[in-house]
Amino acid sequence: MEHEKQGFVSRYIFSFDHKMIGKQYFTLAMSMGFIGGILAVLIRLQLGFPSQPWPFLENLFPVGMASGIMTPEFYVSLFTMHGTIMVFFLLSLLPVSGFGNFLIPLQIGARDMAFPFLNMLSFWTVVPGAIIIIISFFVEGGAAASGWTAYPPLSGIRSAIPGSGLGQTLWLVGMIFFVASFTMGGLNFVVTILNLRTKGLRMMRMPLTTWAQFVVGILGLLSFPALAAGALLLTFDRSLGTSFFLPAGIFIGDTLMPHEGGTPLLWQHLFWFLGHPEVYIIMLPAMGFTSDILATFCRRPIFGYRSMVYAIMAIGTLSFLVWGHHMFVSGMSPFLGSLFVVTTLAIAIPSAVKAFNWLFTIARARIQFTSASLFGLGVVSLFVTGGLTGIFLGTNAVDIQLHDTYFVVGHFHFIMAGAGLFGAFGAVYYWYPKMFGRMLSERLGKIHFWITFVAYYAVFFPMHYLGVSGMMRRIYDPNVYEFLQPLQPVNLFITISAFVLFAGQLVFIYNYFVSMRRGAPATANPWNAAGLEWSAPAHPGHGNWEGEIPPAHRWPYDYSEPGKKRDFTPQWEA
């Protein structure tokens, strides 16, 4: 390696190497995730100990925590920004932008992505977006406070609440940066996968991770422009006096707003046309990682490869036809609602195909319990738990009762947030040797897994109970209602579990950064895995392979073939 030639700036900052860009996304996403986690801890602080003073927090947030007591306005900002940061800047950036960039060329046998410059540009477009989102906490009025879905009128009128002012404007600007970056990334994924596969790597020989990233690229390209359109129209409503989303007759205090005739529901349609595919943008990579990881550590070919591919496509297609299930209580025609129920429940079919295929892969296998495979099994567990509650919420008759309660919060933290996050953790444990040429500590990895797994269920499972008992999704202090007061012990239990969950992540962060320097040196293929990425050197340089790119002679799941001496045949061996 002649890295000396390459300056620090070109190697670590404005790098064209897909692996370095992937790692840049890791760093950004983990930093944002850490901030999002702190916001979650603050949210739980309020719900576990409503309106109790925490004087030391006043130093950090002099307005939001004046004399140490959280104001309702600050609380609303907290959950808005927690959702925004986690959904977009952690759960989209880490598995998609991070692992997509890092893995796609390695898994398909390419020297780099199709458009390296665009790739760099895409990273440096999302960075200002992230900075703007963080800065918005410290502007007049505080950060945006209309929920991560930014429903107007609250998000559309600058004087509505403190967070509707500059904070909401910065939210919109930050999101436009994010959308621009993410669509550039999606374009790169699609073109790279279609054009740069190595010899012999037919589409139907690609690892499921790459299949997932391919469909995710398409989903992002088709769905994020709808959010861009909505965000632009909302900006006009906010600043230039149009009435796309704002109806007549809105009073803020004693002032009648000049808007007329707009439809807030239009925003919901545009938002959820993005919002639901976004759920699968988060979920599909986690499903792909899980398939690859489980096959490797069960030493079994993935069960039902073809059906897995078709399930990914079916989920991707259906994800564009279900957005209305977020709007059952918006007063939509019950007939239309029933159509959305049908499309929504139809997603259960490809989802069940995936879950059963994983179970058949695991069944009677001698599983090697590594940190990666534990997180892979965690994905299956969370996916089934969250999927089952999805059937409740996807049925409008039940959803009308449960909408905007903690049942919903519990549901999506299992299926989207949880499965997405566990998938990403599993992927880090699995591919870390290829990323840094060193192994993560397995001992710390397992500690991290068990804390995270147990604490995750402890935090989010009781939320279903809170929701059925009527606790509202965005309530600042449940104790203002007598009927919610008996739930306080449950809220306290959740809060304490959330603290444990957060602390558990510190183990991961420590392991991640310390192992970069002190981890045991990795071999090129430490897991005896069959995928093409493991044919590259332990810590591949720019260009990935020293000599010729290896061709693909087979699919990446040839494990435990009868009659063979080794229990796997690498993809690059004839």
Add this chain to the structure above:
Amino acid sequence: MSSTTAGAAAPIDAARTPADRRHINRLGLLVALGGITMLFAAFTSAYIVRSGGGDWAALELPPVLWMSTALIVGSSLTLELARRAFQRGSLPSFRSWSAATAALGTGFLASQYAAWLSLNEAGIYLQSHPKSSFFFVLTGVHAVHLLAGVVALLALFGLAAAGRLVPGRSDAPTLTAIYWHFVGGLWIYLLAVLSLLG
């Protein structure tokens, strides 16, 4: 062409052959056009939903839009002539036709601006009523996309001046032409939406 020891910061081209690269660039452009299409599809659906509102009012489109339309159609023709000249290897002809295209494109932007001014003179502004809001937003967002095309044309001039446009090798004129024709078609579509729907 590329190896792991490439120490320089230059990007490694993963394409194996120039033909590969050409194919990749064209596919990348088509995929990007797909994204832009979705942006305008979202605007259109918003337009249709909003036009069902009680306060929707008709808007008489300024006649100068017909001049805009003529200019943009003309610019597609000249760019096509430029592209063919380039493929024949006739660089001087390429330069003059693409200069004509840039001029027509700029003329289109000026003509759109004139349309805005003529509405303003008639007392119709962005926030006057929903259809006027959509008119300004749609024409504005479209103009930004055309402006990007003008910038691409200027970049072509720069490449040609630096001797880096080689007939038979460089695909940039074709890529620019595909984008330009798309933005032209987009304008016809928007004109149809604005005059036929609502």
